[in-house]
Amino acid sequence: MTIAQQTTVAAVRTLVVQHLNLALPEGRPAEDDDLWKLGMTSLSCLGLMLAIEDEFDIELAQDALKEATFQNLATISAAVDAVLN
Amino acid sequence: MSATIEKPDVRPAQADVLIVGNGALGLFLARELSAAGAGSVVVVGPADRSSGGSQAAGAMMGCFAEATSESLRTQPARTRFELGVAAHERWPAVLAALQEHAPGGRPLLTAPETHVVLNSIGAELDNVNLAAIINALTEYGKPWQECDPHDIPGFNPRTDTRALRAILLPEEGAVDARAVLTALQADLLASGVTLLDASVRTLLGDSDSVTGAELDDGHVIEAGKVVVAAGALSESVLKTLIPDLDLVPTFAGLGFAMIARRTGGEPFRSVVRTPNRGFACGLHVVPQADGTEYYGATNRLVDEVGSTTWMADVRFLAQYSMQQLDERAASHEVVRWLAGNRPVTLDGFPLIGWLPRAGLYLMSGTYRDGFHCAPLLAAHVANELQGKPGLIDPIFQPTRRPVATRTVEGSIQEYVEHNLAGWFETGAQAAPQLTTRQIADYYRNMATQFYERVGTDYALGPDILWYAQGSLVGGRRVARYLRRLQPAAAGTGAL
Numbered sequence: 001m002t003i004a005q006q007t008t009v010a011a012v013r014t015l016v017v018q019h020l021n022l023a024l025p026e027g028r029p030a031e032d033d034d035l036w037k038l039g040m041t042s043l044s045c046l047g048l049m050l051a052i053e054d055e056f057d058i059e060l061a062q063d064a065l066k067e068a069t070f071q072n073l074a075t076i077s078a079a080v081d082a083v084l085n
Numbered sequence: 086m087s088a089t090i091e092k093p094d095v096r097p098a099q100a101d102v103l104i105v106g107n108g109a110l111g112l113f114l115a116r117e118l119s120a121a122g123a124g125s126v127v128v129v130g131p132a133d134r135s136s137g138g139s140q141a142a143g144a145m146m147g148c149f150a151e152a153t154s155e156s157l158r159t160q161p162a163r164t165r166f167e168l169g170v171a172a173h174e175r176w177p178a179v180l181a182a183l184q185e186h187a188p189g190g191r192p193l194l195t196a197p198e199t200h201v202v203l204n205s206i207g208a209e210l211d212n213v214n215l216a217a218i219i220n221a222l223t224e225y226g227k228p229w230q231e232c233d234p235h236d237i238p239g240f241n242p243r244t245d246t247r248a249l250r251a252i253l254l255p256e257e258g259a260v261d262a263r264a265v266l267t268a269l270q271a272d273l274l275a276s277g278v279t280l281l282d283a284s285v286r287t288l289l290g291d292s293d294s295v296t297g298a299e300l301d302d303g304h305v306i307e308a309g310k311v312v313v314a315a316g317a318l319s320e321s322v323l324k325t326l327i328p329d330l331d332l333v334p335t336f337a338g339l340g341f342a343m344i345a346r347r348t349g350g351e352p353f354r355s356v357v358r359t360p361n362r363g364f365a366c367g368l369h370v371v372p373q374a375d376g377t378e379y380y381g382a383t384n385r386l387v388d389e390v391g392s393t394t395w396m397a398d399v400r401f402l403a404q405y406s407m408q409q410l411d412e413r414a415a416s417h418e419v420v421r422w423l424a425g426n427r428p429v430t431l432d433g434f435p436l437i438g439w440l441p442r443a444g445l446y447l448m449s450g451t452y453r454d455g456f457h458c459a460p461l462l463a464a465h466v467a468n469e470l471q472g473k474p475g476l477i478d479p480i481f482q483p484t485r486r487p488v489a490t491r492t493v494e495g496s497i498q499e500y501v502e503h504n505l506a507g508w509f510e511t512g513a514q515a516a517p518q519l520t521t522r523q524i525a526d527y528y529r530n531m532a533t534q535f536y537e538r539v540g541t542d543y544a545l546g547p548d549i550l551w552y553a554q555g556s557l558v559g560g561r562r563v564a565r566y567l568r569r570l571q572p573a574a575a576g577t578g579a580l
Contacts, residue, residue, distance in 0.1 A: 043531065046560040047538035053561075062388075065557035 008077040008084070011055060016073065019048040031074040036067070045070050052076065058083040096304055097279055100127040102470060103298055103308035105285045105322055106315035107131075108139035109262075109456045110448050112269040113179075113463035114312060119276040123471055127306060128273070129298070130315070132282040134266075136392050138316050141342055141425025142456045143371045143381045144262035145356050148173055149229075150199045150254055151454065152221040153214045153361050155499075159490040164478045165434055169454055170225065171477075172461035173257075179460045180260065186271035188264050191374040196258040199356040200237045202248035204409055207359060208506035214360035219252065229254050239353030239370075241411045259356045261374035262456055285315075288326035294443035295326060310470055312446045317390045317426040319436075319449040326442065333436060333487050334566050335450055336552060336559065337390045338427035340366070341398045342381030344373060345417035353378055357410060363506030364548045366453070368402075370410050377420060380406045384427070384453075386552035388559060392424040401511060427452050431566065432487035433546050437462060439469070440483060446470065447483045486570065487543060496544035497532040503547040504528040541567040 009031060017024065020040050029038060040048070048070065053059060060069075064079045102118055104111045107130025115126050134140040145151075148169030156166045180193050187193050203215050222229045234240060234248035242248065270280060283300045288311060290296045297307040313319045317337040323330055358369035364384055371379040383398040407414045428449045430436060435458075436450035448466050451458055465476040480488065491499070505525055508515075515524060535554045545553065545563070553563040 043534045043538060043554055046535075046554065046557060046564070049557055049561065050538070050564055062558055065561065 008056075008080050009073050012052065012073050012076050012080065015048060015051045015055060016076075019044050019051060029073065031077075032072050035070060035072055040070065052080060056080055056084065096281060097125070097127055097306060098304075099125070099297075100279070100306055100308045101125045102127075102310045102312065103306055104128045105130070105288075105298060105311065105313045106137075106319070107280065108134060108137045108314065108316055109142070109266065109269075109459040110139075110316075110451070110462060111312070111314040112266065112273065113459040114314060114448065114466050115273050115278045116269065116276070117463045117467035118470065119273065119278050121467055121471060123467065125279075127279045127281060127308070129281045129283050129285055129300065129306075131284055136317075136390050136424070136426050138340075138425040138427045139262060139266060139456055141340060141382075141423035142262040143259065143342060143369060143379055144265065144456045145199065145257070145259045145358070145369065145371060146173060146176055146457055147199055147254070147257040147259075147356070148454070148457070149218055149222050149225070149227055150201050150257050150356070150358065151361060152218045154217045155490070156217060157221060157224070161434065161480055161488045162490055164480060166221070168435075168458055168461065168477060172454075172458040175460040175464070176260075176457075183265065183268040183272055186268035186275075188267050188374070191261075191264065193260050193265050193268060193374065194258060195261045195372045195374050196354065196356045197255070199254040199257040199259075199358065200232065200240070201252050201254065201358055201360060202234055202237070202240070202409075203250040204242065204246050204248045204359065206246045206405075206409060206510065207362060208502075208509040210362060210502055210506035211360050213502075214362075215250070215252075218360060222254070227254075228256060237357060238355065239351050239411060240357050241350060241413060243408045243412050246408045253355075257356070259371045264374045265456075285322055286325070288313075288322065288445070290326050290442055290445070292442075295445040308444075310444045310446065312448060312466065312470070314448045316449060316455070317428045319428065319447060323440065323445075323447065326445070327440070330440070330484075331569075332447075332483050333434075333450070333485060334431045334562055335436065336386045336429045336431070336549070336562075337388075338429040338452065338548070339383075339385050339387045339391065339393075340381070340425055340427060341383045341394045341402060342379060342423045342425075343402065343419050344377050344379050344421040344423065345414065345419050346377050348413075348416050348418060350411065350413040352376070353411075359409070362510055363503040364551060368405050368409055370406065378417070379423075380410070380414070381423075384548070386429060386548060386556075386559065387426075388556055390426045394422065394424050405510070428455070429548065430487075431545070431549055431563065432489075433549075434488050435462075435481045436483035437466065437477065438479070438482040438484075450481075450483075489543065491544040491546075493536055493542060493544045496546070496550065497529055497536070500532045500547045500550050501525050501528045503551070539564045539567060541571065543567050543570060 101124025359367040
């Protein structure tokens with residue numbers, strides 16, 4: 001994993017913790033933890049998506065706006081990096 | 086059939102007015118322009134109108150039967166309502182003129198009147214909207230009367246969903262939408278209007294004006310004036326010329342209906358319907374010109390214009406038609422499935438007016454009654470295109486700020502009422518200890534969270550709110566648009 005990818009994951013993690021209102025140890029959730037199982041709802045996912053676009057100053061592709069993209073930190077970060085790169 | 090859209094050997098390369106869209110709005114506009122001698126008119130649209138609203142329309146000639154508690158509550162809503170009232174007065178003359186082109190010579194007016202029934206399976210919203218209908222009829226001095234539900238021809242619901250009350254609206258009937266479209270095309274062809282079976286790939290022009298359009302096969306038509314009347318596709322057509330056009334957003338309200346051939350029992354002779362229900366649509370049956378019956382309709386806001394139908398919608402419509410309208414419908418033969426996209430604006434008001442390119446005009450955003458309003462809107466737009474005074478209120482200008490008719494708290498309450506209505510209409514079951522108030526609390530919480538997360542004080546209608554909180558595509562579109570409206574609020578709230 002490149003430094004840029006690690007940076008994306010870390011920034012996404014911060015937003016996820018904030019928007020899902022999670023109380024987890026440092027470095028959690030893990031990259032492959034299922035966010036839907038951690039209690040993400042359609043509304044918190046909407047708020048998370050908007051915050052990610054604001055944070056990275058990007059617009060995610062419309063076909064990325066689906067449940068699978070927001071499955072975990074890795075899938076979200078991949079979608080973000082796809083736009084950034 | 087003599088009135089199919091033709092592909093002339095030599096397609097015109099120029100027109101005085103090019104109309105993009107061959108639904109009711111586009112065709113009625115072409116008719117007005119032709120009658121006014123406004124020069125050469127070309128209408129472009131796919132002959133099958135596969136995803137259009139007009140080809141799937143129930144075409145109830147109703148404005149009072151459509152009334153809800155919102156219709157007359159605010160001045161903008163009243164202006165919108167009165168658009169329907171004024172449009173209604175134009176239909177007798179329209180039908181008299183088009184009847185000679187009617188397929189098979191059958192009457193275009195297929196029902197002279199409407200019965201609105203109040204049954205027990207609906208939710209409180211049914212009572213509220215029936216009261217709104219009666220209040221509107223009374224205020225505008227229109228005729229109506231109470232009637233015995235048992236006396237409504239064809240009306241034969243199951244006992245457990247029988248109507249407890251019914252009213253007759255003797256001046257609101259229905260036309261056969263598909264027969265009217267066919268008659269309109271024949272009328273236009275006889276008048277020298279060119280109808281092209283094609284789609285527009287891109288509008289042509291520069292930063293000052295529109296100059297024409299390129300069709301999907303590359304053919305170019307130059308035109309001094311271009312009217313986009315392409316329903317739920319209008320915005321995407323316009324953005325081929327003006328990518329950053331700041332329109333009130335339009336969404337596709339996908340509806341499903343079916344046409345069935347009766348195999349027994351007494352036929353319906355009037356429109357029989359419930360009041361408008363959760364998220365806009367009441368259940369209704371509309372007699373058609375060929376003796377079949379139209380059963381409609383569902384309404385779902387979707388991310389893309391399309392013609393898909395969900396099993397849940399098929400089940401909804403079939404089951405409730407059998408239960409609430411005529412139990413013999415179970416053995417009717419479905420002869421046609423209809424799916425069409427209504428153009429639904431964020432504020433619920435039409436988009437009618439000039440755009441920021443000389444010669445470019447938009448007529449869309451008519452949601453559920455574009456067909457009914459088409460003759461009036463066409464006359465208005467024809468006037469505007471010819472530099473004459475318009476006929477309708479200017480509040481429908483497409484690049485307006487969205488019309489505000491509610492508070493956020495009112496929006497949340499309306500959202501709760503519509504969801505409760507949807508809950509009970511669809512037969513949803515709850516554990517016995519779960520009260521209606523607790524179900525309402527759930528929906529209230531959803532709506533409140535949406536407003537907190539998006540951080541806006543613009544209050545949405547229940548259908549837009551439902552869509553925006555359930556679809557990431559819709560939610561982003563709504564949120565981004567609302568944030569642009571109030572940049573000072575961007576980034577506030579729970580984000």
